[in-house]
Amino acid sequence: MPSGALLFQSVILGLLLGGLYALLAAGLTLYFGIMRVVMIAHSAFLILAAYLAWWTHTRLGIDPLLSMIVTVPLFFGAGVLLQRGLLSRLRAITLTMMSVLLTFAVALIIEGLLGYAFTGTQRRIQLGYGSAGLQVFGARIAVVKLIAFGLAVLALAALYLLMKKTTFGWALRATIQHRDAARLVGIDTERVAGYGFGLGLATAAIGGTALSLDTTIYPSLHWHWIGPLMAIIVVGGLGSVPGAAAAAVLLGLIQSLLQIPLGTTWAQTIFYLALFATLAFRPQGFFGGRLAQRF
Amino acid sequence: MAAESPRRKTQANSQSEIELVDVQAGYGRAAPVLRGFSVAVPAGSVVCLVGPNGAGKSTVLKVASGLLKPRSGRILVGGKDVTGTGPQRMLAAGVALVLQGHSVFREMTVEENVLLGGYTLKDKAKAADRAAFVKDLFPVVAERWGSLAGLLSGGQQKQVEFARSLMVDPKVVLLDEPSMGLDPKATSTIFEQVARMRDAGTAVLLVEQNARRALETADIGCVLDLGRVHISGPAAQLLADPQLGELYLGGRPAEPKVTPKS
Amino acid sequence: MLSVSRAVGLVVLAAAVLSFPGLAPNPYILSAGIVVLNYAVLATSWNFVGGFTGYISLGHGALAGLGGYGTALLVTKAGLPSFVALAVAALAVAALAVPIGLAALRVRGASFVIVSIALVLILLLVFQSWSSVTGGSRGLVVPRPFPDLLRPEHHRVFYYLFAGLLALALLAWWVIDRSRFGLGLKAIREDEDKAEALGTPTFTYKLIVFVVSAGFTALAGGLYALWFGDLDPVFQFSILTGSYLVLMALLGGVRNLFGPLAGALIVGTALEYFKGQFGNTPLHLVATGVLLGLVVMFMPDGVLPAITGLWQRLRKSPQSSIREVSAADLQTERQRAEVAK
């Protein structure tokens, strides 16, 4: 029987992890909402951002967080280009299937280029405060994890405000929810879709930076992330950002707790079990989102 | 009517708000759906297109709203030729389309839905004015102002869509099957609202399966078949025509029933 | 109906495939031939789902892995003879495909792809972790079905076994293609809602064809395990394998009987070429990615339809004196040369 302290520690770790999952899943949800695109390359971009953060720190000697000044706009632009230049040119009838393959190809290209530029060696940022921890009600929280979590929360909050309070956010939500109707009220849905993609990819830039603070990175790491993220967006209900966030935190928590009795590997299966259970019993997802059944 | 647009009053009947002239249109390389179709919607009137399935009714609205470019023919809005411009331009010219089925933004509030109708308005004050106007015109919209649009009943959603389309103060609203999927009670409400829109000064081009009910509301009826106008005339006249009734309106006129005309 | 030219082509193709072992200069080339045949069987099996219904599965690598492990476990744990184990394993995988299909096919498009990816990842986790049965990361050794054969002979036998399996898969595809069942499936590909409205039992059809596809994939995976001899979860349950199959089928042409086969030849060769070309850098991944991207963007119907189209155009206008030599032309030539050799 695990001790109370270990349980509490695991709950904290699960929440911290869930925050990062939520941010990353938000990006995937955006793409899906906008174009019904399952963006396989999202986690490859995530690793790319982590590498850029690592590079910033190792080669330039400055704080990895500063890399976001470059990566966030860069990824935004890349997202716009990806949507306008490639995805929007696919035939509408086979868009969902072909976009999977196209983004898969993008993921392979990123992985290959990362391996070419930085070799397959595992990398890790070594921060002065890397091993520091805080004592909180008997649990210890690593400072770097807290920073990563803070980044994720800030980014999610910013995303929320953007979606709720700005004209662009309204236009983006309208485009996601009913593209034709959005066009008919005068929204340039093509452009909004492009920016929406940029926004999604920008979350990967932030997520990647957060990720780089406390884990090892290597070029093929993105395969490790794409599964859980896919599971999260399905469980949350394809297309629903709040649903994805809820599913992310919940699954992160369950994963963390399951690691106590089951160990690392078996605990990961929770994502896929949740995915299969969702599709078998409630294909529209557990937290809203009405698109799953149709698409 | 409490909420009438003064501008429209002065313009009434001076000309057609929208006019499609000899339009040929179709999809891809297939044979044209519309073959020399013409219709005019006079200011302050409801024009109703009826006709069998596949006659091209929805295509007319796609052309009129700029979603589909005609292969030939002209589209005039307020007398100006706007042929071949996209939906954005058509909206700016004063043509708003309300799609078939449900097209509210379900995960957004009624307020957000309606205000998005004024997305193209630069003038904040005007948007606020229009919002007040449509809230007045559609009491349901005002009542459910803060709720998620997806939670409203079908008829209520349709009214939100009407309200949304009126935000830009269009000259003409195109309605594609507004009563589709609604129960008879909601259908009655919707047609009442169509009449109110007209009375408030917006011309309406209406496409309906529920032809008899629609013609009861409309001023002018057009029977569309095989891609062109078959018969057109005052709606009441079409309703009364027994032959037409048999062909296009689903049998003989029903037993005289009380229809709420406003 | 087979036209005369088709029949001749078929005979030439069969002759080329069957004479390859005699012509291969050394066992290495023969083993490379087996790898390509294995890819061809897998891509053709994939095409039962991908080609007929338009559902793209990135998870067929996992079904092949299941076939491999199933065969291996039935041989080592249950003591079945190798080829009995292969048949039983394929049936078991086909049976397992029913619940998988029930979850994956209830939903359309995107979710299906996600499920197919998830299938690979979860099986990887399970086969890695459940090491008391699967051997986990220590791997699983599959006993040789013909322990007395020397390696070159062993290759030769398996070459013909794979060729036979390929013929069987192609035949099954051909039969379905011509059946009412196939017609229903193709209706799903074109417009699933319409197909459903017209009374096609779309779900049942999709499920049946998914099960057939899974069965053939498992046969290929199991046969490969018997030939190869070593199983490791990391290599058996790899998304990359699945993506190669998709690339092959798509490149060759998913609506064409021989599309996946042609794709396997081209991609198999290309993968070798990339590996040789980029040496010890991971740029071969980039090249594969670019190839996949180009196919998706510019040739989603595949090379065979492109070539057929070209051929028909040439035949229609034989009077055009200058024959344009396009990339597709060269490709045809090269392929013919390859098939003939």
Add this chain to the structure above:
Amino acid sequence: MRSSLRRTRWATALGATTILALGACSGDGDGGSTATDDPILVGISLPLTGDFSEPGKGVQQGYEAWAKITNDKGGLLGRQIQLKILDDQSNADRVVADYEQLIGSDEADLVVGPFSTRLVVPAARVAEEYGMLFVEPAGAAKEVFSQGFKNLFYAAPAVANDHYNHLAEYLLALPADKRPKTVAYAAMDDPFAQGTAYGLKDKLEAAGIKTVVNEVYPPNTTDFSSIAAKIASSKADMLVGGSQYQDGVNLIVALQQLNYQPKLAAFSGAPTNPEFAKAIGNKTEGVLSPTGYSPDAPYPSNKEFVEKFTAQFGKAPDEDQANAYTTGQVVAAAVTAVGCAEQGDCQKKLVDWVHGNKVETVVGPLSWDQTGKPQGAHMIQQWVGGRIRIVLPEAVKEAEFVYPKPAW
């Protein structure tokens, strides 16, 4: 490319038809050359890309150093050594295809092993079935030796399970009240890494030392906080990590974050890495690691190896390079003793020779049992005073064993 390497070595052995066939394929025009002045082609497949690429490249350097050093001294049997290295992309399918190609198509005279247990077994099977001698630098897990291979030899002092033998002896010799009472194990799901940790676990458990945590994590694990939480919560006296490099570092950092302070911490792969100290914030004092190789080891050939390797690559060799070099040394010893290097009957003679003899190498004298398992043990190194030093066995120690270890 391949044809230029193809040689006509079988000329006398296999008769006229073979000469014709090979001559036609080779096209290098010197079909009449006699076997003795041709280079000896050594075929190797290594993971130069993919998951194992880092150690794979280390092994490559070891082989290259061996070829250069041997060739500079006049080669083997008066023939130059020519390496043909293929990239297997860390993939078992590839490694088999590579050895098929090396043996069947390139007709390598000798083949030596790849990196990682996962790739050694399939590779060894190809070599076995073509009757080739197969000395390998990296298949340390016990499974490698239970496959019934007759031609396989592991060119290192000990298999994974025996790496900690000296440490186990030391701990069990301590008075009962000073011994660690509880141990936490965390091992990567990899036959080699698990082998090292479990070899020690078996011995300690047999002596009644309790296992309180036993975690296995997949090779791609990047976040160790949950595993660390379990270990920290167990308050185990001793920590044993069956690790390669980065996972060991990650686990230590995660444990530091939780302020877990064991009395003893041993990791199989990480502490000998030159970047280890910096990676864990220089809090290395007392961390243990088994090693099969030390650049300072007194064996005769080692001095030459370290010197020439450093000249060639600008840094001292570590274990991966040394194991590859050792592999070369074993093969060279066999070739020199038997007097041949080619496919066919010669291979059987080479195998028999290795089975029956002891070879002096840079990791010490090596001999093997019938399964190809080496009969030795690893040294135990420990970080003492900011450097990693040999502390066990007593006979070769460079520093005193520090126990309990200071806080990190």
